[in-house]
Amino acid sequence: MKLIVKRKKNPENIFVNIFSLSVTMGIAFLIVIVLILFLSKDPAKTIRYFFIGPFLNRYYFGNMLNSAIPLIFTGLGIAIAFKASTFNLGGEGQVYSGALAATAVCLALPEANGFIGGSLAILAAIGVGAVLAGLSGLFKMKWGTDELISSFLISGAVVLIVNYFITGPMDDPANNLLTTREIAKQYRFMQIFPPSKLDISIFFAVLTAFLVFFFMFYTHWGYEMRMCGLNREFSRYGGIKVKFYLVLPMILSGSFQGLAGAVSVMGTYHMSVKGFSFGMGWNGIAVALIARNNPLAVIPAAIFFAYIEAGASAAMIHSDVTFEIAAIVESIIYFLITAQALKDFIRYRKRRTE
């Protein structure tokens, strides 16, 4: 007896995804153009800066890529959690506290060797992020607390604590701004595209995306994690320690959030500024949704986000667009694109639970 395994149409087809995403993007851009036509006195100039502003000179272009770096890390972190069907909504607090931890280590070791001290700073950031997110995973494992809620709440509290440190004990008395002192020169990443702020960590970010991809699809942890994410009952039946995979993805997810914080401090800001990382965590979720949780797709998704942001600020500087209008334009694009990605994500989850 022979059985023929027939290939049916695969709903996860990547080309279908890219096509539908492009259509949404087109609609979003159309709405933006219409808005600008109404709101700007010189719409042609505004539209020009909005769309090609990021490519006009080295400074804009480099800064755009630079702001994609933390988004790649936060996007990867969220994608890992999503792949395992765990949810980390605490990105904001994890990035922010990771940044503070890295700053604190650098400031505590002003004389140390750049590589050793820098590594310690990065490890501290990863550790803080991992612990914060890992706690939510642990609560879920022990008591079934919804990690989506607990990570969000923990993050909310952590933001306030970090604010306290930046404006209180660690505040730089030499200036009137709400910042810590600057970290020593040896800890700052090498800039590779002056005059922009782009630094070498962009290579590190791309490499990390490839590593995460390898981890997810070629290692046994990745396999077990994905299986748990797709079907916990099946995984338990197959002998996988499913409870462990409530915690591990959260720990990994938090690590990447912390890393994003460290990279922002050591590459771009060279200090912690009150509220400087706000949005990175949330945008990481949007990046992961657009990338359909594929680690490699996180790279273009993060660059796309950075591009919109850079375009909006270029239009703001060079034309009559105010900050508020730029923000509205940005949010329309985010809203449409994440709504589209979210819709597919929900449909996908629903199909799974049926």
Next chain:
Amino acid sequence: MEGISKYFPENRVQANRNVNLVVKKNEIHAIVGENGAGKSTLMKILYGLERPDKGRIVLNGKQVSIHSPMDANRLGIGMVHQHFRLIREFTVAENVVLGIEPKKNGLFFNRDKSVRDVRSVIEKYGFNINSESRVADLTVGQMQQVEIVKMLYRKADLLILDEPTSVLTEQEINRLFDNIRELKNQGKTFIIITHKLDEVKEISDRVTVMRRGEVVAVKETENVDQKELAKLMVGKSVLFKLKKDPVSPGAVVLELKNVSLKLKRQERPLLDRIDLKVRAGEIVGVAGVGGNGLGELEDVVTGLFKVSEGEIFYKGENITGLPASKFREKELGYVPADRLNRGSCLDSTVRENMIITRHHDFLKAGVFNQKKISVFVNNLFKSYSITGDTSVPIGTLSGGNIQKVILARELATNAELIIFSEPTWGLDVASGEFVYENILKLRKNGIAVLLISSNLDEIMNLADRIVVMYRGRITGRFTNDKSISKALIGEYMMGVRNDFN
């Protein structure tokens, strides 16, 4: 109901074939049949949850079309599902009025009126619940009363009860039957789905017997005895052309000692002091009708559920209470009844599904050796005559093919014990025979097989020893030889006989 037919193309099951069901006003009508006989589908059609392919429904002389439970409610038809549909945090009254709440000023929920109305329904029909208690605080029997009250509040005259006694204790059953009789006196009509024949005798006026999607008999309850019903339900033996070599069983591989399983807030244990031994090279068949503990037995012997009492031994080692992952390390094979959710991960590829139980074998420093996986998967494809692409999601395969993949995977372990649960449920004949051949091959190779199945033909054809379960208890143990008949086992399955009372 006249000439009702229903075919499920997804699993290729003809659930109902030209079924006629006549229920007279003010009678208690029982529908009996084995699992998969089509009772539930028929009732779902009557209640608007499924649409028939053919046939019509006539109510009080008028043809009606029922598209949804709302339509059914409007026509005075109510259904109490086997699994209650209640909101635990709400009170009895809130649950009962949900969806058709009395309003205050056309806008606000009128709590007082709903409590009053529900209380009057409860009193009118002599139930024993407080309309203001929280459902979560009730016993299972009381929850069922809430479900019935819910239907009565919706002015149902015809009530469908789907296996109403399956979760109840003896006292709760008596109480339920009292309620039913009282309701009958007040003019209500009942359809009761069940496979407990003593209950049929006790409560019903007439009984319709279904088998494999068809009605095989309609009887006045007083003119028929339980043995005859049991015989009608199981039908004649279907003989397979299976060649069974004589095999002498070896050492005990799996042993259950006094195993019980009890859930919180549920009086009746799901498994009640089960003793069971499976030896190398023999097939032990556990027979029973669904809802009598077969599924629970499957869950505890595979470590997915913890037993409340008793011990489980595998090759002499006490494995009671070990986590599921440790069970797998003991290398036992397990082909589950729920093959679409437990047995496979529909969204991942055939390849990934095939390695779940032994993916550790393909690792080199934590990384998968893809070549080794390909060799393994291709070998299994060859030996189980499966052809095609291993990189498509397994959910795109047919049910028979999915079962083949599961079978291939589980038999590929070096297990000394393989547990099968409902291995041919929903499969076409050819795939079913393929499964049987493989089970017999295992037996020949000296492997212990535990076969849990509600398909009595399957058990009679394969098993060396047969254990029958009824209401979580073992009611009979037999050696499968010429001295036993299908009708006899059927009587044990339906609770007509019990050797261990």
